[in-house]
Amino acid sequence: MKPLKHPLHRLYSLVPAAILFAVILLLAGCGSSHHKRIVRIGHNQSTNHPTHIALTAFKDYINEHLGDRYMVEVYPSELLGSQTDMVQLTQTGAIDYCIASNAILETFSKNYEIFNLPYLFASTRSYHHAMDDPAVTAPIFTATQKAGFTAVTWLDAGTRNFYTVNKPILSPADLKGLKIRVQQSPTNIEMMRLLGGSATPMGFGDVYTALQSNIIDGAENNEMALTDNGHGDVCKYYSYDMHQMVPDILIGNNAFIESLSEEERAVFEKGYQLVNQIQREEWVKAVSSAREKAAAQQKVEFLYPDQAPFVEACTPLHQSVLSSNPAIRPIYDAIQEYNSQYPTISE
Numbered sequence: 001m002k003p004l005k006h007p008l009h010r011l012y013s014l015v016p017a018a019i020l021f022a023v024i025l026l027l028a029g030c031g032s033s034h035h036k037r038i039v040r041i042g043h044n045q046s047t048n049h050p051t052h053i054a055l056t057a058f059k060d061y062i063n064e065h066l067g068d069r070y071m072v073e074v075y076p077s078e079l080l081g082s083q084t085d086m087v088q089l090t091q092t093g094a095i096d097y098c099i100a101s102n103a104i105l106e107t108f109s110k111n112y113e114i115f116n117l118p119y120l121f122a123s124t125r126s127y128h129h130a131m132d133d134p135a136v137t138a139p140i141f142t143a144t145q146k147a148g149f150t151a152v153t154w155l156d157a158g159t160r161n162f163y164t165v166n167k168p169i170l171s172p173a174d175l176k177g178l179k180i181r182v183q184q185s186p187t188n189i190e191m192m193r194l195l196g197g198s199a200t201p202m203g204f205g206d207v208y209t210a211l212q213s214n215i216i217d218g219a220e221n222n223e224m225a226l227t228d229n230g231h232g233d234v235c236k237y238y239s240y241d242m243h244q245m246v247p248d249i250l251i252g253n254n255a256f257i258e259s260l261s262e263e264e265r266a267v268f269e270k271g272y273q274l275v276n277q278i279q280r281e282e283w284v285k286a287v288s289s290a291r292e293k294a295a296a297q298q299k300v301e302f303l304y305p306d307q308a309p310f311v312e313a314c315t316p317l318h319q320s321v322l323s324s325n326p327a328i329r330p331i332y333d334a335i336q337e338y339n340s341q342y343p344t345i346s347e
Helices: 007-012 017-030 050-066 083-092 110-116 124-131 134-141 186-195 204-212 254-259 262-296 308-324 326-341
Strands: 037-042 070-075 097-100 149-155 160-164 179-182 198-201 218-221 237-244 248-253 301-303
Touching: 037 050, 037 083, 050 070, 050 149, 050 262, 083 097, 083 149, 083 248, 110 134, 110 186, 110 326, 124 134, 124 326, 134 149, 134 326, 149 254, 149 262, 179 186, 179 204, 186 198, 186 308, 204 218, 237 308, 248 254, 262 301, 308 326
Parallel strands: 037 070, 037 097, 179 198, 179 218, 237 301
Antiparallel strands: 097 248, 149 248, 160 218, 160 237
């Protein structure tokens, strides 16, 4: 990832995130009206990413409707620390919201591990309908309340696919012997074992250098990683095995949310819906643009392997996870109903 040229990055490299945030509070307080409550949101994407565009719309919406009481500030590109740091800061109330990966949230509640299951959703239509159903998401989104935060909406992160430096992936056999970066999740590590590759968990910000220096042979993510994060400069094969559709999650500090009046909470709830709507609209446009750029400028070759061998290899993981966590069985069954309604089609 290419970080923004911002003095906070230099500061962050020298002090822990908690100390960094104390400085942020001090600096922000100096230039803000004491009558307004500053609402801080952090994420790890660039300013042209759909996530930032959606959060900017949220900021504008809240500032327009509650600007006499609140001032929303959005911090992109890990300006408030890594995703793990930001989740901890949201948990304690040092910041109010952040975008969290499912892999991190899985460490707070095992309910989130269901989203990491490979081939959980049969199609993107099934994925979107399931994620829009509170009966599916509520038991997951509220599972972290005791930890101090709650999910307020989800963001589309597309499909996760394998991309590699030198070797095209057309079947699970092609992954044998390859070191593939995965998110730091037990489910993802086991997925790679079943597919025959060697899982290499690491932070997203370290992936570009690891690819460039041949520490890893490839990674798995959506198309945006090729262009926004430059991975397509190194990796020349992108294989649509579509092993995961994992949402990103906007989480909020419970104490802040509960401090809102009924009127204020209604405005914030509409703001959450706005984040979801705009991010999904921008995502479609961003993926199309990323594909065009990756093919034309980075010379990435897009491949479409037969999905069946990948699905078959990963099937044992479903039963393993369900056996170890029976609480998610009703959620899993509800998703399977959506899979029946919206089966696999050419995406």
